[in-house]
Amino acid sequence: MAPPPRYALELPGGALLHFAVGGAGGAGEAGAPAARPDPRLAAWLGPPGRSYSLCAPAGAGGERVRAARRLQRLRGQLQRAPFRGCQLRPLLGYGPGPGPGGGGLQPGFLLRDPRGGADTRRALRDLVGACPEPGRPHLGEFEADARGALWQRLWAPPGGGPARGARSPVLPVPEPPPLHPAVPDLHRSVVFRDRDAASAVLRECTSFIPEAQAVLDLVDQCPRQVRKGKFQVIAIEGLDATGKTTVTQSVSASLNAVLLQSPPPCIRQWRQIFDEEPPIIRRAFYSLGNYLVASEIAKESIVGPVIVDRYWHSTAAYAIAAELSGGPQHLPPARHPVYQWPGDLLKPDLVLLLTVSPEERVQRLRGRGLEQTREEAELEANSIFRQKVQQAYQRMENPSCLAVDASPSREEVLQTVLQRIRTPAD
Template sequence: MHDLRTTVTLLLTVWLKMFPSLFKNVDSVLAILEKHVHFDEVKELLRIYEAQKLLYKGPYKKEKLFIVLEGLDGSGKSTLAKILTAKLKGTMRTSPPQCLTRLRAFFDGQEPPLRRAFYSLGNYVLSYEAASELETRHVIVDRFWHSTASYAIAENDTVGGPYDWPEDLLKPDVVFFLAVSERIRAERMRYRVLTGEEGRLKDDSLFRERLYNAFMAMRNPGVMKIDGDLTVNKVTVNIMDVLKAKYNIAFS
């Protein structure tokens, strides 16, 4: 038993050294943020999180589907999320949630551990928002934990895996990954003002490869690949077909 505990501790230590920005639960996120409370933006982030936590009156009875759309920038996530939300008469959410939008520019300029902590805590804020809605409406999310984790993993030379969903975070029923060729993705991104990470995706093929592999290494839930090179209508139909077959969902 002692040897087993020693082995587990050693493996966890190695894992944390390899992926210092990949958080396994909310406590590990808060531990990073609490080291940076000298920043007003960190204080505000923690205030918003605590406020959302207080508003949470769960556990709620989950009656509807929690659907996540993932993929690299330019894969069509936002467009598909809007279309599916309309067809399902659901609610669309984005990660980070709207209540954190004003803080995003600050955290995007920080080092990876603090930047990832912002996006990770944003996932928990979003989960509190979505939990009550799932009693009455389907919730469709543009990016969630898989994105946060995959970008953190892709910062390293080795992807490894598999990687499990955090046990304390609201889990999606299905995660669609919109897989697009680099030619199509670059076309769609041509007229966007690129962030630092988007610029890196454009210029660094190895980073793109690691990022894709990280998404594929996720499990419990894993991602369901959808061909994103097709027309928007065809991609929508393909996703709808999956939802109809697997969950007997009716569309408007």
Template sequence: MARRIMSLPRLWSSRVFSVELDGRSAPLYFAIQEKHRGEEVPRVFRNLQTHERCYSLFVCSSDRIQRAKFYGELRDKLLKGLPPECDFKPMFSFLPNVKDSLIKGYFVKDTSECSIPTERVFSDLMQSDPVLVCSYSRGEDGRLWTQQLWSCAESQRMEMSEEYYVVPIEAPGYHPSTLNIINSDVFYSFEEAYEVLQKCGDIIPESKAVLELVSQRPEARHKPDFPVIVIEGLDATGKTTLTESLRETLGAALLRSPPQCLSPWRARFDQEPPLIRRAFYALGNYITAEQIGQEAMQTTVIVDRYWHSTAAYAIATAVSGPVCNLPSEGSEVYCWPGDLLQPSLVVLLTLDPEERRRRLRGRGQGTTEEEQELDHNQLFRLKVEGAYRRISGPACVTVDASPSADQVLQQVLLLIRGKCHL
């Protein structure tokens, strides 16, 4: 068998590593270096029993589609293959302040008495999948930990290659996932989103059908002839009622995003990893933009959700932990795509969480996985709302949706008349 070589990510010894223990608190960070200078043991390695072992696995393919697909599958492979005594958490490796340097993986803690079953799983993965494995060893005094990189020999026997000392490091002023948000979790150009689905043609046949709908790059109409008003908000905040009322009151055209033409493939792409799923919905925004441009030549256009929703949900999902982990206000991740038609006004409907849940129960209808997450995870809801409020170009105008439907309509009509001169 030819030797399978896993290329080491660039500047490995300069990388920072983070472990997500629970998805709600701040990650634990550590770094590696060739010489030890008396540093303390990083928090993630403290309080481990003598027999407990730690490993990390990183998906390191140079092909971003393969990397996204395999990372999505790796969790299931670990759940199925690892002994029950193993626990694993999401992990990142990145170069500080370097965009697109983030690689994803898992931090594994093994509490079993024997390491052979666990390491056999890792060995098998390295033979066929784009995964880099590291093990961590405790020094005799318990105060030094080292990281060893695994290499795959011709005999398929795992060997240790490079070794580094593990040292604590201060948390950066940003969540590491923010380094890779642009054109991975949120797309800022038609070409970037199109390219992702184009590369998926062989593994996701439905991609070709979607691309046929956008075979031509849509023309960006930045100043439509008539006003374009977008209504945003979480499910059950009254968007449908309001948009229908605005359509009737203003004699406007009503559009929804994602567009109806994508409905046959939504369930398929909702199963895909974020890179592919977000590219699909990004293209939906460009289809909606083309429809807006056509309708706005003749009349006012009301749009039920648009790019704000796509970006807010993606950012809130990508960034784990508390709301303060979101990119700060003014970050480029909140900037409107330069080639996407901009609305004249964006209204964000807000509602007390208990009232929103009451309305959802009254509907008795299914919701998306992300909406279900909103329903039981207050932290995720706060991050979505925080991202909504930070998007610029244009920014959202917040409207309380708790009064009666007619009162909300009248308030929004006042906004429209003031900002759009209708």
């Protein structure tokens, strides 16, 4: 018998709660779970109130972009009336069992209605019923019996599916060793191994994002194999409000170096458009921006040193932190392939990571009034996301990031950075 489908629910604070639906005995009373097997499951899936699962296949091949856009649209719908009084948490269905949550990743959400009203149930069924096939999310409703045991009922949309009365037991399961269930999918979804993988994503978007073709046209004009010149190339990374802009400008002036940015000006005008898209599209845009910058680096490093304000490490660190639910403990371990520099991307001589304390960042952010990307706003509001980005930066290698404390005065930080550039091995 195939193992039952499993789910990972992200709890406040970054913990992941893993559970299976079904198992030995299958659906029906013969497979009844023990009463109250896990207090956290009871708190999120049982009374008072009512909880629902909505998960859909992540898609494969040409379907992955459409699936990602459907999921983003579903999230937006679940954040509006009549669901505003409900709690919405990330929920990931994963294999190996068949059916909802099995046979691959099925991202989605847990919607908890503290009132447990019929209006929410009715609105959810209308919402899911209006979703076209393929890609319609599976809607499950959780309930507890008189003993406190938890069950899930699948709602059957018009035209077929499981019987409305069928229900399966909900059972806690241990966290799957050794990695977060979504880690194997990272290279396919947000941390692209090479230029072709990122380009393939944007090609799927040209029919509904005209700017995607413009980005592809610019990338196609870049040579596939570019080499760094004889002068030094330094990438400077850091979270928002770590002083990165000030440092890059000061270092560039001190070394008489060219200052480049990723994404470069030739596509930066479309940044807001792609920032509104799902992660797979957004990350493909930023990844291709790195290849455009690499072409500029190759030209400029022939005649002088080059400073790059953000490069591949920034793209990868934000992508990993955003894509993996849970806290920093669920990131891939150091030396995992996802932290390795792409083999076809021009590599800098040195990568410096500016760091400041969370308290210092808050002070610097106050009153800035600058436009923020979605991830930068998340950094300010979500300490767990900030920790994940920081740790992902620290695990990058080939090349790794060399940390620089950016808390002192501007002049002190500048001198420290210049010292690191002149003696990078220290």
